[in-house]
Amino acid sequence: xxxxxxxxxxxxxxxxxxxxxxxxxxxxxxxxxxxxxxxxxxxxxxxxxxxxxxxxxxxxxxxxxxxxxxxxxxxxxxxxxxxxxxxxxxxxxxxxxxxxxxxxxxxxxxxxxxxxxxxxxxxxxxxxxxxxxxxxxxxxxxxxxxxxxxxxxxxxxxxxxxxxxxxxxxxxxxxx
Ligand code: FEO
Numbered sequence: 001x002x003x004x005x006x007x008x009x010x011x012x013x014x015x016x017x018x019x020x021x022x023x024x025x026x027x028x029x030x031x032x033x034x035x036x037x038x039x040x041x042x043x044x045x046x047x048x049x050x051x052x053x054x055x056x057x058x059x060x061x062x063x064x065x066x067x068x069x070x071x072x073x074x075x076x077x078x079x080x081x082x083x084x085x086x087x088x089x090x091x092x093x094x095x096x097x098x099x100x101x102x103x104x105x106x107x108x109x110x111x112x113x114x115x116x117x118x119x120x121x122x123x124x125x126x127x128x129x130x131x132x133x134x135x136x137x138x139x140x141x142x143x144x145x146x147x148x149x150x151x152x153x154x155x156x157x158x159x160x161x162x163x164x165x166x167x168x169x170x171x172x173x174x175x176x
Pocket of ligand 1: 018021050051054095098131
């Protein structure tokens with residue numbers, strides 16, 4: 001069954017929001033690279049890659065359901081971050097807003113009795129729990145670290161190990 005116009009528009013907005021998220025994290029990653037915090041920059045770069053896969057999962061779904069994918073301009077992002085804490089506080093706030101957007105999509109799917117969309121969205125409902133927890137945990141660690149250069153060095157080292165895995169694909173396979 002073709003996706004409804006209302007659902008299609010809402011998911012198209014989410015594609016844009018996920019691409020914006022990728023931009024946001026990429027901008028933060030660039031700032032951390034400039035600050036010589038390569039591990040934190042790596043974590044944020046991987047996060048930007050992950051956001052791209054979120055956008056593509058929604059994009060593919062619109063097309064699979066016979067809808068029309070729209071690609072309006074992506075809003076610019078801030079690029080003058082001063083500290084990692086400022087970034088991760090903003091990331092946590094951002095992820096909470098994304099959760100509200102996902103919840104709104106679920107509300108539309110339920111109201112329209114669109115079970116296919118509701119089922120697809122379940123993945124994102126679960127994913128958002130992790131997204132909020134990740135940014136929140138790092139923000140808490142940065143608060144504990146405070147002005148300690150050693151603490152920041154250790155965290156930077158920890159975050160350097162994150163590698164990109166496409167969790168939207170069944171076995172981490174390539175996207176079409
Ligand atoms: Fe795509 Fe960070 O949620």
